[in-house]
Amino acid sequence: xxxxxxxxxxxxxxxxxxxxxxxxxxxxxxxxxxxxxxxxxxxxxxxxxxxxxxxxxxxxxxxxxxxxxxxxxxxxxxxxxxxxxxxxxxxxxxxxxxxxxxxxxxxxxxxxxxxxxxxxxxxxxxxxxxxxxxxxxxxxxxxxxxxxxxxxxxxxxxxxxxxxxxxxxxxxxxxxxxxxxxxxxxxxxxxxxxxxxxxxxxxxxxxxxxxxxxxxxxxxxxxxxxxxxxxxxxxxxxxxxxxxxxxxxxxxxxxxxxxxxxxxxxxxxxxxxxxxxxxxxxxxxxxxxxxxxxxxxxxxxxxxxxxxxxxxxxxxxxxxxxxxxxxxxxxxxxxxxxxxxxxxxxxxxxxxxxxxxxxxxxxxxxxxxxxxxxxxxxxxxxxxxxxxxxxxxxxxxxxxxxxxxxxxxxxxxxxxxxxxxxxxxxxxxxxxxxxxxxxxxxxxxxxxxxxxxxxxxxxxxxxxxxxxxxxxxxxxxxxxxxxxxxxxxxxxxxxxxxxx
Numbered sequence: 001x002x003x004x005x006x007x008x009x010x011x012x013x014x015x016x017x018x019x020x021x022x023x024x025x026x027x028x029x030x031x032x033x034x035x036x037x038x039x040x041x042x043x044x045x046x047x048x049x050x051x052x053x054x055x056x057x058x059x060x061x062x063x064x065x066x067x068x069x070x071x072x073x074x075x076x077x078x079x080x081x082x083x084x085x086x087x088x089x090x091x092x093x094x095x096x097x098x099x100x101x102x103x104x105x106x107x108x109x110x111x112x113x114x115x116x117x118x119x120x121x122x123x124x125x126x127x128x129x130x131x132x133x134x135x136x137x138x139x140x141x142x143x144x145x146x147x148x149x150x151x152x153x154x155x156x157x158x159x160x161x162x163x164x165x166x167x168x169x170x171x172x173x174x175x176x177x178x179x180x181x182x183x184x185x186x187x188x189x190x191x192x193x194x195x196x197x198x199x200x201x202x203x204x205x206x207x208x209x210x211x212x213x214x215x216x217x218x219x220x221x222x223x224x225x226x227x228x229x230x231x232x233x234x235x236x237x238x239x240x241x242x243x244x245x246x247x248x249x250x251x252x253x254x255x256x257x258x259x260x261x262x263x264x265x266x267x268x269x270x271x272x273x274x275x276x277x278x279x280x281x282x283x284x285x286x287x288x289x290x291x292x293x294x295x296x297x298x299x300x301x302x303x304x305x306x307x308x309x310x311x312x313x314x315x316x317x318x319x320x321x322x323x324x325x326x327x328x329x330x331x332x333x334x335x336x337x338x339x340x341x342x343x344x345x346x347x348x349x350x351x352x353x354x355x356x357x358x359x360x361x362x363x364x365x366x367x368x369x370x371x372x373x374x375x376x377x378x379x380x381x382x383x384x385x386x387x388x389x390x391x392x393x394x395x396x397x398x399x400x401x402x403x404x405x406x407x408x409x410x411x412x413x414x415x416x417x418x419x420x421x422x423x424x425x426x427x428x429x430x431x432x433x434x435x436x437x438x439x440x441x442x443x444x445x446x447x448x449x450x451x452x453x454x455x456x457x458x459x460x461x462x463x464x465x466x467x468x469x470x471x472x473x474x475x476x477x478x479x480x481x482x483x484x485x486x487x488x489x490x491x492x493x494x495x496x497x498x499x500x
Contacts, residue, residue, distance in 0.1 A: 029068070029102070031110040033093065035076060035127065038176020038200045038304075039289060040089060042071040042096045069100035075302065082122050089127065113151065144389030145194035145268045149173065149180035153189050154468060156287030157329030163187025167282035169326075172254060174290035176200030176304065177214060179250060183272055183281075189467065192387065194268040195253055197246045199290050199306040208233050211303070216266055220245055223262060243308030251316055254284075284320065286313075287328045295327055351476075351483050352444025352459040358430050359458065359475045359483070364398040366434070366469040366487075373405035377418035387467075393422050398432040398473075400465050407439055416446040420453050427454030432473065435461045460485065 028047045034040060048064035074092045077085035097103065114124050152173035153159050162169040162184040173180040177198040183191040201217030204210050210232050213221075221228055224241045228234055249263040256275040264271075278284075292298035293310025294317070301307050317325055353359070369384030371377060385393065393399075399419075405411060423431055431453070435443065440459040447453050458473065463485050465471065474484040 028108040029106055031102075031107050033110070033112045035084075035089065035112070035114040036175060037178070038076055038198070040074045040076050040092065042069075042093060044068040044070075044100045044102060068102075069096070071096040071099070084123055084127060086123060086127050086130070090130075145178065145180065146192045146387055147389045148178075149182045149192035149194060150189055150387065150467060152180050152287055153182035153184055153192075156285055158182065158285040158287070159184055159187060159189065160329070161283060161285065161326060165282070168280055169283045169285060170254070170278075170281050171285045171287060172250075174198065174250075174286065174288040174294075174309065176289060177216075178268060179253075179288070181253065181272060189387075191272050193253070193270065193272045195250070195263070196266040196268060197250050199302075199304040199309055201246075201305070202228070202234065202239075202242060203304045204234050205303055208235070210234050217242075219265075239305060239308055243305045244312055246305070247309060247312040247316065250313075254278075278320075278324070282324070283326045284317075284324055285326045285328050291328065350438050350441040350461055352441045352448075352457065353476065353483075354444065354448055354457040355430075356475070358432075358456055359473055361430075361432065361458070361473045363396070364432055364471050364473065365396055366398050366400050366465045366467075366471060368400040368402065368465060368467050368469075371401050371403045371415065373403065373407070373411035373414060377415055378421060381418055381422050392425060393429065393431075394426055395429045398434055398465075398471055400434040400436075400463075402436050403439075407437060412439060412443055413446055413450075416443060416451055420447060420451045423453060423455045429455060431455040431457045433457070433459040434463045434465060434471075435459065436464070437461060463487075 030045045030047050032043050032045075034042070044067070046064075046066040046068055048066075050063045071092075074089075077088040079085045114127065149171075153171045156171060156173065158169050158171035161167070163186065166186050168186075169184045171180075171182040171184065173182075175198050177196070177200060178194050179197045181193045181195075182189050196214075196216035200212065201214045201220065202210065203212035210228055210230050213228065213230055218227075220242055221238070224238070224245060226238055226241075228238070249260065249266065252259045252263045253267075253271060255277050256272060257277065258274075259267075259271065286294050290306050290309050290313075293306050294313050299307070365388070367384055367388055367390070369381060371380055381399075384399075385391070390397075401415075403415070419431075419433070423429065431447075433440070433443070438461045440461040444457055444459040447459075448457055460473070460483055463471075465487055469487050471485055471487050476483055
């Protein structure tokens with residue numbers, strides 16, 4: 001990342017054990033900081049990367065991941081309904097560094113993620129920027145409901161399970177304020193959704209005095225016939241009624257059929273596409289804080305409904321076919337373990353450079369969008385942005401277009417028209433396009449010479465990126481139009497497994 005407060009490092013800046021002609025491996029110390037609506041935590045890792053192939057544009061792949069330290073779990077502190085207690089968060093993070101025996105200078109790379117209700121607080125973005133500035137060379141991800149579902153699906157190992165087994169997997173990530181659902185087919189997250197069901201919609205102390213009531217919690221309590229505010233007492237029967245209602249509504253959503261009016265009113269996003277029960281789903285993976293109770297990993301009450309939700313869901317899960325339920329690689333820590341999987345790539349030689357001053361560009365967030373030229377392209381662009389909770393195109397993005405279908409002038413013009421419509425409202429935002437076919441120069445020419453879009457444009461072909469990647473784009477090498485690109489990927493645990 002580049003601004004006045006950030007240093008930038010490329011893999012060539014790290015110390016290697018061999019001379020420049022024999023560079024094959026390097027190591028990074030990485031950290032993932034997760035600030036969620038209910039809990040916050042850190043994980044430090046040592047990553048070993050080795051080159052794939054012999055060319056200098058080859059991929060450096062993470063081959064070993066050693067967890068150095070996992071912090072404790074902090075209940076995310078709030079000063080008010082609209083502000084997170086940043087001083088408590090700072091103290092927690094600094095203590096974690098101390099216990100891990102690390103300083104910020106020891107960290108090569110990492111990620112700060114803020115999600116859920118925490119993201120809605122008025123000081124959320126300054127908190128992320130502070131830790132990125134203080135903690136090392138970081139990717140910062142502020143994740144709305146779709147993006148958070150995507151992170152959870154990768155973070156708990158559900159995407160890895162789907163890819164390895166070539167199966168359809170439903171990930172249900174239950175946190176304190178929301179539950180995120182991801183439908184994953186053959187390693188690709190096809191759909192995501194989110195609903196206001198979580199363990200800390202109502203929270204209480206050891207004396208059962210209510211300390212927190214979210215708006216969705218108040219609505220659910222009212223449906224149960226109760227009106228409970230902060231400072232009042234909550235009974236065990238009221239907790240049980242509330243927990244059972246939430247599980248009933250969640251099962252409606254999981255089953256994929258028609259939902260009740262109450263369930264629909266709690267949806268933060270549109271629901272997953274309708275289906276007949278669990279037909280077509282090979283495995284279900286639960287993650288998030290509540291999953292610690294579902295899988296029996298934790299039996300401690302934290303002043304919320306986690307134990308009740310875990311027990312009620314456990315009864316439902318016993319009715320599933322044998323082998324359908326899988327344990328995640330991570331439960332409450334289903335998030336990034338850091339960042340640092342580098343791909344050092346070179347573009348093809350048909351790039352389009354409208355304004356050389358746009359390069360180099362750093363820390364662009366990749367928005368990967370599959371395009372079928374036979375289908376409506378504006379809708380595909382809109383769906384692709386929505387996957388990352390983006391309502392429109394803006395600065396700091398790189399559109400990665402994977403194109404299917406016959407490519408000729410007509411189809412390229414159709415694609416260019418859709419891109420021009422997408423970027424027209426923000427003519428001052430630079431447009432970076434990554435393409436998996438060698439049509440960057442042709443597409444760029446149509447956009448600038450024929451459609452005369454106002455946006456400054458860089459179009460590059462031959463670059464491979466993933467759903468949750470960030471890229472740095474260098475200047476053209478020598479007298480060629482070949483452009484070096486460094487891809488920095490968020491890293492996640494792997495190996496989801498069937499429960500034992």
